[in-house]
Amino acid sequence: PTYLPGIRLGPGFFTRVGSSMFLYPSRWAFTDFLAFEAGRGQLSLSGVNPEPRPIQPVALGFVRDAPPGNCSGRFFCVVHRYETWLPRGSSWTSPVVRLRVGRPVRETILAHRRDNGFDRYPSAAAKLGALLPRLARAPLVKADPGKGLGPFRDWGDDLRRLPSPSLLHPVAFQPGGHDRSLPDVLPPDPALGTIGELRAALEQARALGHLVVPYLNVSWWNGDSPTLRALSPSDVAARDADGRPIFEEYLGPGWVVSPHAPAVRERVARLLEEWRALPADCLFFDQLGARRWLRDFHPAAPSPLAYYDGWLSLLAPHAGRCLMAEDGWDRLARVTSAFHGGALMLHREHDEPDLFFGEGNWEPYPLATWLLHDKVLTYQHDLFPGTFAADREVLTWNLAFGYLFSSKWEAAERAGGSPWLELAATLQRALGPHYAGVALAGYRRIAARVTESRFGDLTVVANLGEAPHRVGGETVAPHGFLARTRDGRLLAGAFEGTFGGRALSPGTHYLVVRRDASSVTVEQPHGGDTDVSVQAPAGRPLRVQALAEDGSALGDAPSTLRGGRVEFRYVGARGGRRVARYRVSASP
Helix, strand or coil: CCCCCCEEECHHHHHCCEECCEEECECCECCCEEEEEECCEEEEEEEECCCCCCCCCEEEEEEECCCCCCCCCCCCEEEEEECCCCCCCCCCCCCEEEEEECCCHHHHHHHHHHHCCHHHCCCHHHHHCCHHHHHHCCCEEEECHHHCCCCHHHCHHHHHHCCCCCEEEECCCCCCCCCCCCCCCCCCCCCCCCHHHHHHHHHHHHHCCCEECCEECCCEEECCCHHHHCCCHHHHECECCCCCECEEECCCEEEEECCCCHHHHHHHHHHHHHCCCCCCCCEEEEEEECCCCCCCCCCCCCCCCCHHHHHHHHHHHHHHHCEEEEECCHHHHHCCCEEECCHHHHHHHHCHHHHHHCCCCEEECCHHHHHHCCCCEEECCCCCHHHCCCCHHHHHHHHHHCEECEEECCHHHHHHCCHHHHHHHHHHHHHHHHHCCCCEEEEEEEECCEEEEEECCEEEEEECCCCCEEECCEEECCCEEEEEECCCCEEEEEECCEECCEECCCCCEEEEEEECCCEEEEEEEECCCEEEEEECCCCCCEEEEEECCCCCEEEECCEEEECCEEEEEECCEECCEECCEEEEEECC
């Protein structure tokens, strides 16, 4: 259960000296579960510790030692070690540790979900209500004033140019910039404007159809923040076994705070109230689901093991406010509505999976997707540009594992527009409602580096290999995908070579095809002019019209009907205007 959505280790991992031991709960171990498959042999190991029992932290993973250790040579070890801290003379009772033999991993991870009551958590639909359909259609857009957006009063034109709806994610707006003055993000940095000007910018975003999720961080506080200048680290910090406040340095010195400290609980509650007075549809908490679990010996803690229980209890009264977290783990899905982060970011930014498991010895695998996809929305990391939806692999990876798209709006995008943001927004609007908050129904490998995922009525074939992959009359591009609904009313993908049995012009073509009883629309948000072939709608004769973004007609396109399919030339501009889509329908 390492990194969202999970990791599958290959045989090479078990022939080298190494370990996959990590501590739950954290981004490195999101649930108390392991599975092993070899040939026809199958085994899973999982802890059974449902609420209201406190979290039982555990170190778990696979280990292969150098000779002559017990876990060396022909042997490796499965390690599962509960973390404890007992007062002298007291006792401890282990949770049940359940082994399932001879059952496939999908069956056992779903059994683990039932054993621990995760299946009874409120669904994303229940937590988000009418907000879910809007979030499903809205790519997250990081908005950093220091990267070209400037003061709040200047955001208007940028907001109007963003694809609507977008989930606007203001960051680095607190005094001093990113990760300064925490937990104090309001009032904002005076160089950017007043709190009234921030409110006006966010209200304008909402008026344009956008949603808003500001960046917050409540688990680590700057040493020179206004709040800590009025307190002492000993009032708020988590404590080590010797009673010393736990210090950590990011962009500056700061303290890991205890969720049990009365001053922390009061300040976090006040921060949440501050954001009731500003337009915010959701609230994002950095570090909350990513930080390693720790023993907290703050005097107010009921147990040194209760660090994350404290954060859950602190946030639970606010679960209806669309809380989001960096990364995430099982019980956090009860109080939050979205997780941001995962294996792709840790691979691209830090190369962690290769360092831990060995290059070529791992692949992403949807353990967390089976476990929690109907409970929380999932996104790539909210800040790391390397996993924004700006290359083919990220787009395909997101759809394979049910992630919503993330992007950014900075000086470069403002100067020349953002074709990748437009592409992400188009795909999110078309496909997001079919998989956001929907349980994973199936996942399988259908060829080398090609997988098939099923979310409700949507099937996604993801080609993460370097060669094209043929699916019927379509050729999925390297690092491309094909997504379609069961009823055939929606098809989208990244194609190269052929589509609908007809040759495409060179390059990768992103196409979105929608069908209803009387018409077919074809949209190409990315790709050059090309011939296109689609199944003809009912009625004759047929007419192919080029349409602008506002739906106005830009003229008819010549077409040919052949074998029940209509063929035409998709040209991206007509009469100096951009073509948003083509519509095929019966002539009036």
